[in-house]
Amino acid sequence: TSSRCADLALHAFARGRLCLPEGGAEALPEHLAAALPPGVVRTGVRVTSVSTSSVRTAEHGAFTCRAVLLATDARAAAELLPGLRVPPFHEVTVVHHTAPEPPLDGPALLLDADRGGPVAHTAVISQVDPSRAPVGRVLVSSTVLGPPPEESAVRAHLAALYGTPTDRWERLGVHHTREAVPAMPPPHDIRRPVRLLSGLYVCGDHRDTSTVQGALHSGRRAAHAVLTDFGITPSYARETLPTAA
Ligand SMILES: Cc1cc2nc3c(=O)[nH]c(=O)nc-3n(C[C@H](O)[C@H](O)[C@H](O)COP(=O)(O)OP(=O)(O)OC[C@H]3O[C@@H](n4cnc5c(N)ncnc54)[C@H](O)[C@@H]3O)c2cc1C
Structure with missing residues (x-):
């Protein structure tokens, strides 16, 4: 992975704190959608083709439009816009366990810099966001960078990382995603173009860094490009900077 991504991660750690959206990953797009007028967001609709002036869908036919911003994963984007x-x-x-007691007192992300087992990082998620587990239950979520490993290897590694026996832990689920995140080998361009041509834009983690933050940042860049092409000055660009003393 490009060291530029490590620099960005260290920069983010130095400037702020780690966080999770309360209630689950879907809480973030739900909050964004809630700020829009009712009825303008439609979900569960599969796009089959796009152009600068129309979007064709599997379920609802074609929609005409003034511009298209494609915000799918990289593979779907390339299917809709061959050449990307x-x-x-x-x-x-990701392996989820429940435990009789929280193995840590507070919210923390444990990273294994020694790579002493299959787990890359782990957290007691119920200590970070209690709404993700039933009241009184402990949820430990652990990430493995690769295919599902043997459960015994995961348990042994978690026991070493948390410094507590894990034989009474119960495995709740294992979720494997083959194409989880775009690789970022060097030299990684963290600002891939989001404006393909006037009226056609693309955003997503594959245009920036392979993170939620990267996806959001690329979305902001793309929205800015759309507004600029429409001759609109976004409200955030009109804010005056505080003057220095
Ligand atoms: C297991 C796992 C753990 C992760 N952990 C972290 C983490 O801890 N921190 C972090 O920052 N990042 C993490 N990531 C990465 C992060 O989830 C992604 O980088 C981010 O979700 C990318 O957002 P996106 O909007 O670019 O794409 P996506 O979230 O993939 O959204 C693309 C959307 O496009 C839709 N779509 C695709 N094709 C079509 C079509 N033809 N018509 C209509 N809709 C379509 C899809 O249904 C999907 O909803 C993780 C990813 C995985 C898989």
Whole structure:
């Protein structure tokens, strides 16, 4: 992975704190959608083709439009706009356990810098966001960068990381995603173009860094490009900077 991504991660750690959206990953797009007028967002609709002036869908036919911003994963984007690059991907497995007691007192992300087992990082998610687990239950979520490993290897590694026996832990689920995140080998361009031509834009983690933050940042860049092409000055660009003393 490009060291530029490590620099960005260290920069983010230095400037702020780690966070999770309360209630689950879907809480973030739900909050964004809630700020829009009712009825303008439709979900569960599969797009089959796009152009600068129309979007064709599997379920609802074609929609005409003044511009299209494609915000799918990299592979779907390249299927809809042949010529877009399909990056190599990393696979990720997330293993969820419940434990009789929280193995840590507070919210913290444990990273294994020694790579002493299959787990890359782990957290007691119920300590970070209690709404993700039933009241009184402990949820430990652990990420493996690769295919699902043997459960015994995961348990042994978690026991070492948390410094507590894990034989009474119960495995709740294993989720494996083969194309989880676009790989970012050096030299990684963290600002891939989001404006393909006037009226056609693309955003997503594959245009920036392979993170939620990267996806959001590329979305902001793309929205800015759309507004600029429409001759609209976004409200945030009109804010005056505080003057220095
Ligand atoms: C297991 C796992 C753990 C991760 N953990 C972290 C983490 O801890 N921190 C972090 O920052 N990032 C993490 N990531 C990465 C992060 O989830 C992604 O980088 C981010 O979700 C990318 O957002 P996106 O909007 O670019 O794409 P996506 O979230 O993939 O959204 C694309 C959307 O496009 C839709 N779509 C695709 N094709 C079509 C079509 N033809 N018509 C209509 N809709 C379509 C899809 O249904 C999807 O909803 C993780 C990813 C995985 C898989």
